[in-house]
């Protein structure tokens with residue numbers, strides 16, 4: 001794992017933006033894996049700016065998001081479809097048919113999981129996967145204890161994750177209990193991974209990720225086994241390493 005230490009959230013976002021733009025300029029048809037949460041918001045702002053300045057185009061880019069809540073409509077401001085449109089897709093020159101976000105609204109969710117895996121394969125796999133990390137070490141919505149061999153699957157969210165995400169909802173009770181998420185296996189199949197981490201509340205998770213064992217209780221630890229991972233972390237996130 002390559003670790004790039006930066007000063008703060010802004011510097012993390014700019015560094016990530018620089019690396020992604022570089023990859024997008026190099027690849028003919030880039031396939032990006034994208035994440036939600038507060039962490040990548042600054043990166044998306046920067047990508048919008050670069051797109052508007054004509055420095056990078058999304059015309060040939062395909063995207064796959066990591067996850068989505070189960071049971072909330074696409075129009076719900078808490079859905080990840082809404083989030084991604086609002087924070088990125090509505091503001092860049094991407095073709096909407098090239099945007100993929102798993103659906104949490106299907107009758108047959110197992111089939112949806114299989115279809116999602118198939119779509120990623122059909123696109124030739126993910127070139128660069130952007131990741132954040134949960135306070136309990138989750139990646140995507142893969143909670144502690146998720147087998148590393150899992151492909152896209154439906155997960156029951158832990159109390160700590162629902163608590164952490166309650167800030168976006170009127171109350172914790174309104175946070176969905178389940179989500180659909182790429183699995184650790186899907187994430188590990190990406191050709192390159194960019195993990196962004198900011199803030200002191202992530203410091204324990206970061207310390208465990210960098211210094212701990214590879215352990216299913218710490219989902220992000222599987223990244224130690226991937227040979228093209230770059231962690232961009234700010235000083236606060238690295239304060240316990």
Ligand code: GLP
Nearest residue numbers: 035037038039132133134140141
């Ligand atoms: C959410 C998302 C993850 C994200 C994580 C951290 O639950 N499913 O993809 O990385 O939590 O979120 P944040 O960046 O807001 O701290």
